[in-house]
Amino acid sequence: MRLLFLGDMVGRSGRTAVWNRLPGLIRDFSLDFVIVNGENAAGGFGITEEIFLETLGAGADVVTTGNHVWDQREALVYADRQDRFLRPANYPSGTPGRGSNLFIARNGARVLVANVMGRVFMHPDLDDPFSAGETILNACPLGEQADAVIFDFHAEATSEKLCFAHFVDGRASFVVGTHTHVPTADAQILNGGTAYLSDAGMCGDYDSSIGMDKEEPINRFLSRIPKGRFEAASGPATICGVAVEISDRTGLAEKIAPLRIGPRLSETMPDFWS
Numbered sequence: 490m491r492l493l494f495l496g497d498m499v500g501r502s503g504r505t506a507v508w509n510r511l512p513g514l515i516r517d518f519s520l521d522f523v524i525v526n527g528e529n530a531a532g533g534f535g536i537t538e539e540i541f542l543e544t545l546g547a548g549a550d551v552v553t554t555g556n557h558v559w560d561q562r563e564a565l566v567y568a569d570r571q572d573r574f575l576r577p578a579n580y581p582s583g584t585p586g587r588g589s590n591l592f593i594a595r596n597g598a599r600v601l602v603a604n605v606m607g608r609v610f611m612h613p614d615l616d617d618p619f620s621a622g623e624t625i626l627n628a629c630p631l632g633e634q635a636d637a638v639i640f641d642f643h644a645e646a647t648s649e650k651l652c653f654a655h656f657v658d659g660r661a662s663f664v665v666g667t668h669t670h671v672p673t674a675d676a677q678i679l680n681g682g683t684a685y686l687s688d689a690g691m692c693g694d695y696d697s698s699i700g701m702d703k704e705e706p707i708n709r710f711l712s713r714i715p716k717g718r719f720e721a722a723s724g725p726a727t728i729c730g731v732a733v734e735i736s737d738r739t740g741l742a743e744k745i746a747p748l749r750i751g752p753r754l755s756e757t758m759p760d761f762w763s
Contacts, residue, residue, distance in 0.1 A: 490521045490598050490637055490737060491762070493748070494665050495730035496672070497555075498530040499693030499700030500721025504540060506728050507692050508547040510750060515548045518732075518762045522594040524602060526641060526667045526689070528554035533701060533721035535560030538567040541574055550592055551575060553604040555643030555668055556611060577606035577643060579621035589625045591635060598737070601625070601635040605653070607644025607668075618642070618649075619656055626660050631740045637662040638740070644668055647687045654685040662735045662742055665689050670699040672729045672747060672754070682741030690729030695753035697722035727751025732759035 493514065498504045507525060514520060525544055530536040535557050544552055551573050558576045559565060568574055568586030578588020589603035603625045605618045622640065631638045638661040642650050645668060654664040659681025665688075666673070672690030679685055691700050698706035701719045708716050728751055734744040746759035 490594060490596055490735040491519060492637070492639070492663065492733045492735060493518075493520050493523045493730060494639070494641075494663070494689055494733070495523070495525045495692055495728060496689030497526045497528060497667055497670055497691045497693070497700075498544070499670065499691050500529070500533050500723065502721065502723050502726040503691065503693035503700065504530045504544065506726035506751065508543060510728055511547045511549065521596040521598065522592075522600050523549050524551045524553060524639065524641065525549040526554065526643075527552040528557040528643075529691070529693075529700060529721070531561050533719060535564060537561050538563055538571070541567070541571065545573060550594070551590075551602045553602070553641040553643075553667070555604075555606055575602065575604040575641075577604050577615070578625060579605055579616040579618050581616065588621070589629075591629060594637075598636040599634065601629045601638045602641070603639070604641045604643065607642065607646060607649045609644065609646035609649045611645050619653060622653065622657055626657065631660055631662065636737070636740050637735050640664045642666050647673070650687050651685070654679060654683060658683045659741070662740055663733050663745075665731060672749065676731060676745045676747055678742050678745060682739065684733045684742030684745040686731050686745065686747070689731050690749070692728045692730070693726050694722035694724040695727050695751075696724050725752045727753045729754070732762060734761060
C-alpha cells in the first residue's frame, strides 16, 4: 500500500498548495491512501468545515488535527458528523468527535488512523497518550481488524514521539510526528517494522516563523509586548510530508522517505515512487 502523509497545513497559502498539488500526486504515484493534518488551515488556527471538505475534495482520505482543533468553534459541531475528521484521542471522555477510525483505502485495505496528542511541554492535563494508543490497538489490532495502522502523534517533545513509536513498534505500520512545523531528517523503520518520522513539517510559507508572518513573533521575542495578532504568512508554500510503503502481507512498513515540494526548502521526492 502506498501512503502519503502531509504535515500541518498553515493558512491560505498552505491549504491552497495542498489542494493544487494533491490530485496530481495521487494520480502520478497511484497513491492508495492520503492523510493530511489540517489543524492550522484556517488562518493558522483550527480548520473550518468548508476547508475540511475542500481538503477531502482534493483527495485526502482523512484530516487529523492537534492542539488547535477547537480554535474554529464550529469544529465542536461538525466533529460528530464528519467521520473523516479526527481530533486527539486522549481528550477526556465526552469530547465531541472521534480520535480514531477505520477507513477503506483505494486498494481495498482496511486502514486504522489514530490521532494522539503528547503531554510534554503541551497539555499535561490530557489523558495518557500511551494508554490511549494501547486502547486503540487492542480494539483494532494490526493483522486482524486492520491491514494498516497509522498514528499522527501531535507533540512538542521528540523524545515523547519516539518513545511512543517504540512502544507500538511492530503493532503499527507508521507513527508520524506533527506540531513543530519543521521537517526532521530521521525517517526510519524501527526494529519491529514500524515506520517513523519525528515531524513531517508543515505545508505553508517557510519564509516565516513556523508558518506565521515573522514580524510579530520577532517583536515578542525582543520586547515581550504584543503589538498585534499572529497572522499566517502568505508567501509561496512548500509542501512537506512523508511517503510510506506498507506490506500488503504483514501491514508493516517496507520503505519510508520524506517528500518536499516548493520554493523554500530543498525539494525531494521518494525514489521508490519514481
